[in-house]
Structure formats: structure tokens, C-alpha cells
Amino acid sequence: MRARFNFQSLILLVPLAFLALFYFYPLGAILGFSFFGSGALDLSGFQEIFSDPYYLNVLWFTTWQAALSTILTVIAALPAAYIFARYQFRGQTLVRALTTLPFLMPTIVVAPAFIALFGPRGILNTALMNLLGLTVPPIQLLDTIWIIFLAHIFYNYTIVFRIVSTAWANLDPQLGNAAQMLGANRTRVFFEITLPLxxxxxxxxxxxxxxxxxxxxxxxxxLGGARLATLEVEIYRTAANLFDLPLAAALSLVQILFTFIFILAYTILQARLAAPIRLRPQAITRRALKTVGEKIFVAANIAAMLLFLLAPLVVLILESLQTAQGFGLQNYFALNENVRGSATFIPPTDAIRNSLLFASITVALAVAFGLLAAYAITRTRRGGGVFDAVFLLPLATSAVTLGFGYIIAFSRTPLDFRAALWLIPVAHTLVALPLVIRSIVPLLRQIKPNMREAAALLGANPTRVFREIDLPIVTRAVIIGAVFAFIISLGEFGATTLIARPEWTTIPLAIYRLLGQPGLANYGQAMALSAILMLVSAAAIALMERARFGEGAEF
Structure with a gap:
């Protein structure tokens, strides 16, 4: 019994120690710096935030754009959620997998994709100018709230689609059928029965x-330009451009408080999802398409969904091939060219090497800590739910806030790690760790205890039981978690912008710098680098979908 206790304590303490040093300590440093940045109690940062109209406007813009983006995303995704919940049709699994692409794409790819589609030199404006003989691009969406709404819907569509369609597919259709037999029409059934459930x-x-x-x-x-800024963007600009660290710390603390409140509300709603209601297997609740009207309805919705979700990514590839002489690979061949002759030029190919190196380290760290944490969560009889929530906390913390916390926490002895190369993959690991854990925990919970007990009775120690019983069963989940970590590391932008040294530029940083420089050559290289990142991420997502073990896996 003592050996078992020591073993379980050890596997829990290792990931908790990692979380304590590289998550809680930086957040604590932000908390302390926001109140005692000048060496004594100083609330000037908070006074400035809540008295200066500029920062109040930033907080208000952050809130209302998020609220309206959310409403639009829900409205856009509900029709597809209904279709996938109630109908069975050929190619359904493939279409469902394709909807995941935008969400798992790095945000630094989403922005160039929308620039390639809607920008002044984008494919839509170019086509309309050639068709109508215009000299000015007719679509002016860049630096407006409208392109932000479109990008947010594009990026988060699959969250609403997957969560709602899964819940909808498990609802018993007989509830609605019984109401219709009592005289209720379809509209009343939806608003009084289906919607409340x-x-x-x-x-x-x-x-x-x-x-x-x-x-x-x-x-x-x-996409928002200099005029539009959320709290996240303002923290970055205040720390990186204005070097006002106390104010940036105060802004970070405000954002941390807001996001923790939101994640607490989310966990409460998740608990309500587990409330007992009458559920039915999806094989029973789904049916084949019968009438011509149903086929047209489903086909039109699927076509519109795929057009919206895939068009920006396809256009990004086309734009990366566009040159002054037509289509070609010149933008890719030019990735090592120093167009402006800058003495501080970092070849984008070096950024690719750096990103792959950091992603490899991140996968190793995230899988190792994720396995230990998932095993501890599922094997701990008391407090397993608490530890589960603790390991999910990084999901509620923005990457920019985390990177800023590293600047404050690891810039002085004895923990002066600011120049350490390994700090970048450590930050990436923290961002990826919650998703790795959520990939592994469901399968570990499905392992029957008597399998482990039988192995223990035959003389296997806990390490051997884990190696020969648990690990073979969760291998596919580990692959999915590793792919999550790889994709997240490749595209991580927020924390990396603050802690990466110039010689360790990653692909997202190289894309950001190329887009910020004038000239068609820099624009073409940015599109080419974005296309490479997108294709590598898409290949990783395809591997993950191939390893997926069913609808029961957590999103």
C-alpha cells in the first residue's frame, strides 16, 4: 500500500511541480508586480485602467466584440449541428473532420488567409477590379470589425458545431414526436422542448x-490594425512597445480575473451537461435522407459551410503561388533572400528549423507531463476532479499573459531564464498540456480496474502495469495528444512574441514580420510561409483524425 501511495504521489508531484514553477509562479509574479511594481504598494496602474477613457474603451471593445462574435458563431453553426445530429449521409465523417481544420489552424495562418481572400490585393478584390474595370479595391474589410467577426466565426465554428451536434444527436426524437401528436407544430416543439434541452x-x-x-x-x-485593440493586444503593445511593465501587469491581472470567471462559468455549465436526461444512441436518432427537399437542404448547408471554412485556406495557397509573371514557386524559392538587405535578416528557412525543433521538444514534454497528469487524475480516488481542474487552468490563461509573466518572473536571479532557449518550448508545453490531458483521460477512465488488479496479483509492479496494460490501450490517445502539442507549438504566437530572441524566430514571428514590411516580395514570402505552416498543420490534423477513437472522445 505504501509503495502504491508513493508511486501515485510521485507521478502527481512531477506535473504539479512543472505547473507550479512555470504557470503559478509567473502568474504570481504578475500579481505582485501589478501591486508592488515600484517597490511599495502602487495602484496607479489600476487607477489608469479604470479612469482613462482609452483603456475603458479597450475593455468595452474586448467584451462586446467577443459577445457579438459568439452570437454570430452560434447562429452560423446551429443549422449544421442539426443536420449532423438528425441525418445520416455519405461522406459525413470526412465533412466533420474538415470542419476541424480552421479551429486547429494557427491564428497566424488565419489572418494571412483572410488577407489573401479579402485584402486590397486579395483574390476577391483583384477579380472584381478586373471584371468591373475598377482602380480601387471595392471590398474594404481590413482594419474593420467586420473582418474580425468573419475570422472569429471561421476559427470557432467547429466548437459550437461539435458540442451542440453531439448533444443534439443524443436527444430522444420521441420527445418531439409525442408533442406533435398532442398538436404542437415544429416551431413550438423546437422552442419548448428541443431548445431547453x-x-x-x-x-x-x-x-x-x-x-x-x-x-x-x-x-x-x-486584421484589426492600429485602431482596434483587445486587452490581449494592449498588454502586448504596453509591454513590448511602450515598456510600461506595471501597467501591462495591471492589464494582465484584469484579463486573468475575467477569464477565470468565464472558465468557472464554463465548468458549471459542463456539469449541467452531465445531468441525467433521456439520451439515445446516435445510430437511432439519425436517419437517412428521404425527400428531395431534405437532400437539397442538407446539400446547400454543407456546400455553404465548406465554402466558408475552406475557401480562405485554398485562397492562401493560390496567393502563395501568385507572382508578377503568373503562377509559380518563386515565393517559396525566395524564402532565403534578404530583399531589403537588412543586417538583422533572419532567413525564414531558419524559422522553419526553429519551429520544428521547438515543436519536437514540446511534444516530448507535453506527452510526458500529460501522461503523468492523466494517470494521476484517473487513479486518484479523492481529489481527482480538483487536480483535473488545476491542470485545465492554463486553458483559461492567454498566451500573451503567460509570456509577460515569464518576462517578470524569470528576469532576475536565482531564476534568470530569459535568455534560455528551452523557455520557448516550456511555454508551448503549458499551452498544449490541457488538450493533451483531455485527449488521454477518457481512455484511461475506460480501462477496467480488474485488468490492473489481475496483473498486480500476478506480481507486476505499478510501473509494469502502466507499461503493459495502460499504455497499449491509450496509444492512440497519446498520438492525438502529441499531434495537438505539435500543432499548437508550430502556430504559437502570443507568448513567443514576448520571450523569443531574434535569432530564435519561429514561423509565426517570421510571418508577422514579413506582413509588416512593405513590398510585394515580402508579401509573397509571407503567403508562402503561411501556406507551408498550413499544409504541415493539415497533415498533422489528418494523422490525428486517423488515430481518433470515436465520438466519445473529449473535444
Whole structure:
């Protein structure tokens, strides 16, 4: 018994120690610096935030753009959620997998994709100018709230779609049928029976989307221009451009408080989703398309959904091939060319090497800590739920806030790690760790205890039981978690902008710098680099879908 206790304590203490040093300590440093940045109690940062109209406007803009983006995302995704919940048709699994692409794409790819589609030199404006003989681009969406709404819907569509469609597919259709037999029409059935039963799932999905939109960084920074800024963008600009660290710390603390409140509300809604209601297997609740009207309805919705979700990504590839002489690979061949002759030029190919190196380290760290944490969560009889919530906390913390915390916490002895190369993959690991854990925990919970007990009775120690019983069963989940970590590391932008040294530029940083420089050559290289990142991420997502073990896996 003591050996078992020591073993379980050890596997729990290792990931907790990692979380304590690289998550709680930086957040604590932000908390302390926001109140005692000058060496004594100083509330001037908070006074400035809540008295200066500029920062109040930033807080208000952050809130209302996230709320409206969430509402639009829910409205856009509900028709597809209904179709996938109630109908069975050929190619359904493939279409469902394709909807995941935008959400798992790095945000630094989403912004160039929308620039390639809607920008002044984008494919839509170019086509309309050639068709109508115009000299000015007719579509002016860049640096406006409208392109931010479109990008947020594009990025978060699959969250609402997957969560709501899964809940809807498990609702018993007989509830609605019974109401119709009593005289209720379809509209009344939907609003009085289906919608109330779906509301916990809709609210949970909406709150998760709201959290992502509230902490939006790359989309706002690249598409919103200098005029539009969320709290996340303002923290970055205050720390990196204005070097006002006490004010940036106060802004970070405000955002942390808001996001923790939102994630608490999300966990409460998730608990309500687990409330006992009459559920039926999806094989029973779904049916084949019968009438011509149903086929047209489903085909039109699927076509519109795929057009919206895939068009920006396809256009990005086309734009990366566009040159002054027509289509070609010149933008890719020019990735090592120093167009402006800058002495500080970092070849984008070096950024690719750096990103792959950091992603490899991140996968190793995230899988190792994720396995230990998932095993501890599922094997701990008391407090397993508490530890589960603790390991999910990084999901409620923005990457920019985390990176800023590293600047404050690791810039002085004895923990002066600011120049350490390994700090970048450590930050990436923290961002990826919650998703790795959520990939592994469901399968570990499905392992029957008597399998482990039988192995123990035959003389196997806990390490051997884990290696020969648990690990083979969760291998596919580990692969999915590793792919999550790889994709997240490749596209991580928020924390990396603050802690990466110039010689360790990653692909997202190289894209951001190329987009910020004038000239068609830099624009073409940015599109080419974005296309490479997108294709590598898409290949990783395809591997993950191939390893997926069914509808029961957590999103």
C-alpha cells in the first residue's frame, strides 16, 4: 500500500511541480508586480485602467466584440449541428473532420488567409477590379470589425458545431414526436422542448467561444490594425512597445480575473451537461435522407459551410503561388533572400528549423507531463476532479499573459531564464498540456480496474502495469495528444512574441514580420510561409483524425 501511495504521489508531484514553477509562479509574479511594481504598494496602474477613457474603451471593445462574435458563431453553426445530429449521409465523417481544420489552424495562418481572400490585393478584390474595370479595391474589410467577426466565426465554428451536434444527436426524437401528436407544430416543439434541452450545450459552447474571442490576439493584431485593440493586444503593445511593465501587469491581472470567471462559468455549465436526461444512441436518432427537399437542404448547408471554412485556406495557397509573371514557386524559392538587405535578416528557412525543433521538444514534454497528469487524475480516488481542474487552468490563461509573466518572473536571479532557449518550448508545453490531458483521460477512465488488479496479483509492479496494460490501450490517445502539442507549438504566437530572441524566430514571428514590411516580395514570402505552416498543420490534423477513437472522445 505504501509503495502504491508513493508511486501515485510521485507521478502527481512531477506535473504539479512543472505547473507550479512555470504557470503559478509567473502568474504570481504578475500579481505582485501589478501591486508592488515600484517597490511599495502602487495602484496607479489600476487607477489608469479604470479612469482613462482609452483603456475603458479597450475593455468595452474586448467584451462586446467577443459577445457579438459568439452570437454570430452560434447562429452560423446551429443549422449544421442539426443536420449532423438528425441525418445520416455519405461522406459525413470526412465533412466533420474538415470542419476541424480552421479551429486547429494557427491564428497566424488565419489572418494571412483572410488577407489573401479579402485584402486590397486579395483574390476577391483583384477579380472584381478586373471584371468591373475598377482602380480601387471595392471590398474594404481590413482594419474593420467586420473582418474580425468573419475570422472569429471561421476559427470557432467547429466548437459550437461539435458540442451542440453531439448533444443534439443524443436527444430522444420521441420527445418531439409525442408533442406533435398532442398538436404542437415544429416551431413550438423546437422552442419548448428541443431548445431547453440543448441550452446547456449551447451555452457551454458559446462561453468557450466567448473566452477564445475575449482573449483573441493574432486575429486582432493582424486584421484589426492600429485602431482596434483587445486587452490581449494592449498588454502586448504596453509591454513590448511602450515598456510600461506595471501597467501591462495591471492589464494582465484584469484579463486573468475575467477569464477565470468565464472558465468557472464554463465548468458549471459542463456539469449541467452531465445531468441525467433521456439520451439515445446516435445510430437511432439519425436517419437517412428521404425527400428531395431534405437532400437539397442538407446539400446547400454543407456546400455553404465548406465554402466558408475552406475557401480562405485554398485562397492562401493560390496567393502563395501568385507572382508578377503568373503562377509559380518563386515565393517559396525566395524564402532565403534578404530583399531589403537588412543586417538583422533572419532567413525564414531558419524559422522553419526553429519551429520544428521547438515543436519536437514540446511534444516530448507535453506527452510526458500529460501522461503523468492523466494517470494521476484517473487513479486518484479523492481529489481527482480538483487536480483535473488545476491542470485545465492554463486553458483559461492567454498566451500573451503567460509570456509577460515569464518576462517578470524569470528576469532576475536565482531564476534568470530569459535568455534560455528551452523557455520557448516550456511555454508551448503549458499551452498544449490541457488538450493533451483531455485527449488521454477518457481512455484511461475506460480501462477496467480488474485488468490492473489481475496483473498486480500476478506480481507486476505499478510501473509494469502502466507499461503493459495502460499504455497499449491509450496509444492512440497519446498520438492525438502529441499531434495537438505539435500543432499548437508550430502556430504559437502570443507568448513567443514576448520571450523569443531574434535569432530564435519561429514561423509565426517570421510571418508577422514579413506582413509588416512593405513590398510585394515580402508579401509573397509571407503567403508562402503561411501556406507551408498550413499544409504541415493539415497533415498533422489528418494523422490525428486517423488515430481518433470515436465520438466519445473529449473535444
Amino acid at each position: 440543448l441550452m446547456p450545450a449551447i451555452l457551454a459552447a458559446a462561453l468557450l467561444v466567448f473566452i477564445f474571442d475575449f482573449t483573441s490576439f493574432g486575429v486582432i493584431l493582424l
